[in-house]
Amino acid sequence: MPKLIDSLGHLMENPWALLAKDATLEQVQHSTAKLVLMPARLWNDEKAALLGTGKTFGVWLDSNETAELLKADLATLPLIALNFPTFMDGRGYSTAGVLRQQLGYAGEIRAIGDVLRDQLFYMRRCGFNTFDLRDSVKLEDAQKALHDFTTNYQATVEEPTPLFRRRA
Amino acid sequence: MHALLYQSPALYPDLSMYRYDNYDRQMLQDRITQFRDQTRRFLAGELENAQFLPLRLQNGLYVQRLAPMLRVAIPYGCLSALQLRKLAHIARHYDKGYGHFSTRQNIQFNWPKLPEVPDILAELAEVEMHAIQTSGNCIRNTTTDQFAGVSPHELEDSRPWCEIIRQWSTFHPEFAHLPRKFKIAVCGTEIDQAATQVHDIGLYLVKNFTGDLGFQVLVGGGLGRTPVIGQVIRDFLPWQQLLSYLDAILRVYNQEGRRDNKYKARIKILVKELGVAAFRDKVEAAWELSKDGPATLTEAEFKRCKQFFSEPAYESLPDSDATVSALLQSDIRFNNWQERNVRAHKKSGYRIVTLCLKATGAAPGDLSAEQMEFVADMADRYSFHELRVSHEQNLVLTDVKLGDLPALYSALQHEHLATPYTGLLNDMICCPGGDFCSLANAKSIPIAEAIQRRFDDFAVQKNIGEITLNISGCMNACGHHHVGNIGVLGVDKKGEEFYQVALGGSSDRQAALGKVLGPSFAQDDMPEVIDKVLQVYLQKREGKERFIDTYNRIGIEPFQEHVYAKAD
Numbered sequence: 163m164p165k166l167i168d169s170l171g172h173l174m175e176n177p178w179a180l181l182a183k184d185a186t187l188e189q190v191q192h193s194t195a196k197l198v199l200m201p202a203r204l205w206n207d208e209k210a211a212l213l214g215t216g217k218t219f220g221v222w223l224d225s226n227e228t229a230e231l232l233k234a235d236l237a238t239l240p241l242i243a244l245n246f247p248t249f250m251d252g253r254g255y256s257t258a259g260v261l262r263q264q265l266g267y268a269g270e271i272r273a274i275g276d277v278l279r280d281q282l283f284y285m286r287r288c289g290f291n292t293f294d295l296r297d298s299v300k301l302e303d304a305q306k307a308l309h310d311f312t313t314n315y316q317a318t319v320e321e322p323t324p325l326f327r328r329r330a
Numbered sequence: 331m332h333a334l335l336y337q338s339p340a341l342y343p344d345l346s347m348y349r350y351d352n353y354d355r356q357m358l359q360d361r362i363t364q365f366r367d368q369t370r371r372f373l374a375g376e377l378e379n380a381q382f383l384p385l386r387l388q389n390g391l392y393v394q395r396l397a398p399m400l401r402v403a404i405p406y407g408c409l410s411a412l413q414l415r416k417l418a419h420i421a422r423h424y425d426k427g428y429g430h431f432s433t434r435q436n437i438q439f440n441w442p443k444l445p446e447v448p449d450i451l452a453e454l455a456e457v458e459m460h461a462i463q464t465s466g467n468c469i470r471n472t473t474t475d476q477f478a479g480v481s482p483h484e485l486e487d488s489r490p491w492c493e494i495i496r497q498w499s500t501f502h503p504e505f506a507h508l509p510r511k512f513k514i515a516v517c518g519t520e521i522d523q524a525a526t527q528v529h530d531i532g533l534y535l536v537k538n539f540t541g542d543l544g545f546q547v548l549v550g551g552g553l554g555r556t557p558v559i560g561q562v563i564r565d566f567l568p569w570q571q572l573l574s575y576l577d578a579i580l581r582v583y584n585q586e587g588r589r590d591n592k593y594k595a596r597i598k599i600l601v602k603e604l605g606v607a608a609f610r611d612k613v614e615a616a617w618e619l620s621k622d623g624p625a626t627l628t629e630a631e632f633k634r635c636k637q638f639f640s641e642p643a644y645e646s647l648p649d650s651d652a653t654v655s656a657l658l659q660s661d662i663r664f665n666n667w668q669e670r671n672v673r674a675h676k677k678s679g680y681r682i683v684t685l686c687l688k689a690t691g692a693a694p695g696d697l698s699a700e701q702m703e704f705v706a707d708m709a710d711r712y713s714f715h716e717l718r719v720s721h722e723q724n725l726v727l728t729d730v731k732l733g734d735l736p737a738l739y740s741a742l743q744h745e746h747l748a749t750p751y752t753g754l755l756n757d758m759i760c761c762p763g764g765d766f767c768s769l770a771n772a773k774s775i776p777i778a779e780a781i782q783r784r785f786d787d788f789a790v791q792k793n794i795g796e797i798t799l800n801i802s803g804c805m806n807a808c809g810h811h812h813v814g815n816i817g818v819l820g821v822d823k824k825g826e827e828f829y830q831v832a833l834g835g836s837s838d839r840q841a842a843l844g845k846v847l848g849p850s851f852a853q854d855d856m857p858e859v860i861d862k863v864l865q866v867y868l869q870k871r872e873g874k875e876r877f878i879d880t881y882n883r884i885g886i887e888p889f890q891e892h893v894y895a896k897a898d
Contacts, residue, residue: 228585250384250467252507256584259504264619280368280385284503311360313353315497317573317625318504324573324624325353325497326631 165295166272169286171305176294178220178241180274187211199243202231209235222274225253229260229267236267244290246275255288262289262319279303283310289319345715346479347408348493348638350458357501358455361462365389366448373445388468388506390436390461391447393768400439400447401464402454403471406478406492406516407435407719411706414717416457418702424450429702431687431695431723433759433810434513435473436464440766462500467508469499469580473515475523476720479639480728482676483520486535486543490635491516491572494627498573505580509587510595512580513552516545525721525837527551528813530597531579532560533572544568549579549609550601553807557843558598563610569632571617574625578617582609642714642729647679651732664739666788667750672735679732683713685725685742686749686757690782693775694760695723704745712738721810722759724752754791755799755864756782759810763803763820764827770803772820772827777801777856784857794864797877800835813837815878816863817844818856829856833863833889834881845886848894862893 166176179195187208190198199220205212212219220241221232232242242261244254254273261267272292273285279299286308295304317324350358368385371377377385390401402417417437421429424446425439432438442450454460464471472495479487495514499505505512517526518535526532532548545567551560567575579597586604588594601609658665673682685705688694697705705725709717712734713727720726730738742748751757758781761767763774778801785791800814811817817832828850835844851859864877866889871880881889 249381250507251589252467252505252509253585253589255504255507256581259581260585264616278381280381281507284501284506287503310364311501312356314357314503315500316502317623322624326494326634327624327628329351329353329634 165297165299165301165304167293167295167301167304169291169293169308171308173301174292180222180243183224190217191215193217199241202227205235206231220270220272223257225251225257229257229265233265236261236265236269239267239269241270241272242267243272243274243294246273246277246281249276249278249281255284258285258289259319279307282307287314287316287318287320345410346639346642347410347716348405348489348635354458354497355455358458358460361389361460361501362448362451362455365451369444369448384466384507386447387466388463389447389451390464391442391444392465397441398444398447399766400442400450400461401432401436402439402459402461403464404435404437404459404719405496406472406474406489407476407721408489409717409719410457411709411715411717413457413459414702414706414709416453416459418699418706420450420453421699421702428696428698430693430762431697431719431725433721433723433761433808434471435719435721436471437719438762440762465511467510467512468506469502469508469512469514472496472499473513473524473529473721475517475519476718476724476726477519477523477673477682477728480675480677480680480682481519482674484518484676485520485537486518487636487639488516488518488535489639490632491518491533491535491569493635493638494572494631495576498576502580504577505584508580508584509589510592510597512583512597514576520839522837522839522841523720523722525810525813525841527560527839527841528553528557528810528837529560531576536566538566542568545572547575547579549613550598550606551841552596552598553810553812554596555593555805555807556596556598557807557812558602559841559843560598561601561606563606563613570627571621572627574621574623575613575617577620577625578613581616582612586612641677642716644677644680644729645731647677647731647733649678649732651679654732654735657736663743663750664736666792667739667748668735669792670750670754671748671752675729677729681730681732681735683727683730683735683738684720684752685727685747686752687724687747688751688757688782689746689749690756690786691779692746693762694758694778697725701745701747704741705747708738708741722757724757750788751791753796755785755794755797756791758782758799758801759814760801761803761808763801763809767803767808769806770820771805771822772803772829773853774801774803774809774818774820777818777820777829777853780853780857781860784861794868795876798836799860810837811835812843813841814844815881816860821850823850827853829853831859831863831893833886834878836878847886848890859893863889866892 166174178199222243274294372382392399430438474488514531515524515526515529516533528551534546547564548560718726760778764770800810801818802809802811803820813835819830830850831847832844836842
C-alpha cells in the first residue's frame with residue numbers, strides 16, 4: 163500500500179495522480195483526476211493547453227532536472243515533487259535547497275521514487291515536507307526516522323540558524 | 331568511567347584540543363543509536379545489503395578481503411593520550427591487537443565483527459571519537475599539517491578552522507549522497523605537509539594586503555585513477571564566509587558532478603570538463619545568493635573554537651641544554667635520531683618529536699595495542715597528554731622539553747619506536763595493499779619491507795637525504811604514489827603482480843605528479859630498481875640538491891637509461 167507521510171510522520175491522503183515521464187497532453191485531457199502531478203517537460207511544453215483543462219497541477223522533477231526549469235511558476239505551483247531514481251542519487255537534496263533558499267519556493271516539496279527510511283531525516287532538513295514512501299518501508303519505522311537526531315550543526319531550510327549561533 | 335576521567339579538569343587541565351559540549355555529545359549518542367538500529371535491521375534481514383552499504387560506509391565500515399574494516403577518524407590528526415589508550419583497548423578487545431594509521435589521519439582496525447561495531451562506536455564516544463563519514467560518498471575527515479600550532483613557520487593555526495569544518499560537514503543533510511567521496515585539507519604552515527593541493531578542496535590560510543585573515547581556495551585536486559593538482563578558484567575568501575563558500579562549492583558539485591561513471595565522479599572531473607573558470611562562475615553565482623546569510627561565521631564562534639587550542643602551560647626555558655649537547659657528541663645513535671626525528675618548536679626550550687612507524691619488518695603505519703599504550707604514557711609524561719597523527723603515517727609528540735629528549739629517546743628505543751628515518755627513504759607511505767584490501771591489484775607491504783631491508787642503514791639513508799617513497803597497491807592511490815618523489819604502483823598483469831615506478835612527484839607547496847619511468851617490474855626486482863634510481867641521483871646531484879631537485883634539473887631520461895640499460 164502506498165504511504166504518504168508529512169514531516170511529522172502523519173499519514174496523509176494522496177489525491178495526486180502521478181504522470182509518467184513520457185505522458186502526453188491527451189492523457190491529461192482524458193484523465194479523470196482533478197489533481198495531476200506532471201513531468202516537468204510536458205508541463206513546460208504544454209502549459210497553456212494544460213491550464214485550459216481546469217485541473218490543478220503539480221510538477222515533478224527528475225534528478226537530472228534543475229529547479230530553474232520551474233522558475234516561472236514557483237508562485238502558483240502548490241506542489242513540486244523531486245524524484246529519487248535510487249536513494250544513492252543525492253541531487254534532490256540540493257534541488258530542494260535551491261527551491262527553498264535561492265528561489266524562495268514556499269509550497270509543498272515531496273520526495274518520490276526510491277524514498278527509504280534512512281534518508282527521511284536529511285530530506286526534511288533540506289526542505290522536503292512530504293514523503294511518498296516506497297512500499298517496503300514500515301510506517302512506524304519512517305515515523306521513528308524523523309526523530310533520528312535531536313540537534314544539528316548546519317544552517318538548513320528546516321533550521322536556518324546554525325548551531326554556532328544557538329549555542330549557549 | 332573513561333568518559334568521566336576525560337572530562338576531569340584535574341587530569342587533563344591543559345589539553346589543547348576541542349572538547350565536546352552537550353550538543354556534540356548528544357549528536358554522537360544519536361548516531362550510535364541510529365547505527366545500532368540499522369545494524370540490527372540488517373542482521374534481521376529487514377534492510378537490504380544495497381541499502382545498508384552506504385549507511386555502514388558512512389560509519390567507517392568497509393568489507394575487506396578477510397573481515398570488515400573499521401576506519402576511525404582522528405579529526406585533523408589530534409589525539410589525546412586517553413583517546414590513544416581507548417584505541418589500544420579496542421585493538422585488543424575487538425580486533426587482533428593492533429591498528430593501522432592511514433594516510434588521511436584515520437586509524438583502521440582490520441578484524442572487527444559487524445554485530446560488535448555499535449559497541450565499538452559507543453566506546454569511542456566515551457572519549458569523544460567516532461567513525462562518522464570516514465568512508466562513503468560524503469565529506470570525509472578534514473585533515474591538516476601535523477605540526478599545526480607548534481611549528482615555528484606558521485601563518486595561522488589551522489586546527490580551529492578544521493574543527494569548524496568538522497562540525498559543518500558532520501551530518502550535513504545536503505551532502506550525504508554525493509557523486510563520490512569528498513576530501514578537504516587545510517594548511518596554515520609554510521611548508522605544506524598536508525598534501526593540500528591533492529584534495530577535492532584545499533584551503534591555505536592567507537592574509538590579504540590589509541592583514542585580514544582568509545583562505546586561498548583550491549578545488550579539483552585528487553589522486554586515484556586520474557591524478558590532478560587542485561586549481562585556485564579564489565585567492566582570498568574572508569574567513570567569515572568559509573562555510574557559505576564551501577556550501578556553494580558542494581552544491582554545484584552535488585548537482586552537476588557525474589553520476590554515470592564512478593571513475594569520473596570526483597569533483598576534479600567536473601572542474602576539468604567545465605573548465606576552472608566556468609566552475610568558479612557557477613560557485614560564485616550560488617554563493618552570491620547565500621553569502622552574508624546565517625551561515626556567516628561569527629567572531630564569537632571563531633574565538634570559541636580557537637580557545638580550545640590555546641597554548642599548554644609552557645615553561646620559560648632556554649633553547650639549549652648542556653646535557654643534551656654532550657650526549658649528541660658522545661652518542662651517535664642519539665645524534666642520528668635527534669637529527670631526523672626532532673624538529674624546531676615555536677617555543678624556546680621545546681621540540682617536536684616524530685615517532686617514525688617505519689621500523690623494518692613492521693607494516694608501515696601499524697602499531698600494536700601495547701605500543702599505543704606506551705606512546706600514550708610518553709604523551710602523558712613528556713607532551714601535555716597529547717599527540718598528532720601525520721599523513722605520512724607517523725605519530726608526533728608536539729611539545730617535548732629539550733631536556734627530556736634523552737629520557738624520551740631511551741624509552742622509545744626500548745619499544746622499537748626510535749627508528750631514525752623520518753623524512754628519509756625508509757619513512758615510506760604505504761597502503762595496506764593486497765594483503766588486506768579487496769580493491770588492491772597487488773601487495774604493497776612486502777615491497778616496502780624488501781626496500782627497507784636493502785637500505786636499512788643510517789649512513790646510507792643519510793647520504794641519500796630527504797626523499798619520499800610512496801607505495802600503492804592499486805590505482806586508487808591510498809599510498810599517494812602519484813606524489814612520491816619515487817612512486818610505486820602495484821598492477822595486475824594476467825594474474826601476476828607487477829610494479830610500475832614513477833619519479834618526480836611531490837605533495838608540498840610545489841605539488842607535482844610523478845612521471846612513469848617505463849615498463850613495470852617484478853616484485854623481486856624492486857629493491858634493485860630503487861637502488862639504480864638512487865645511483866643516478868647520487869652520481870648527478872650537485873651540492874646540496876635533494877633527490878627531487880636533481881630530478882627537476884636533469885629530467886627522467888638519465889634514470890630511464892640507467893634502470894633499463896641492457897646488461898651487456
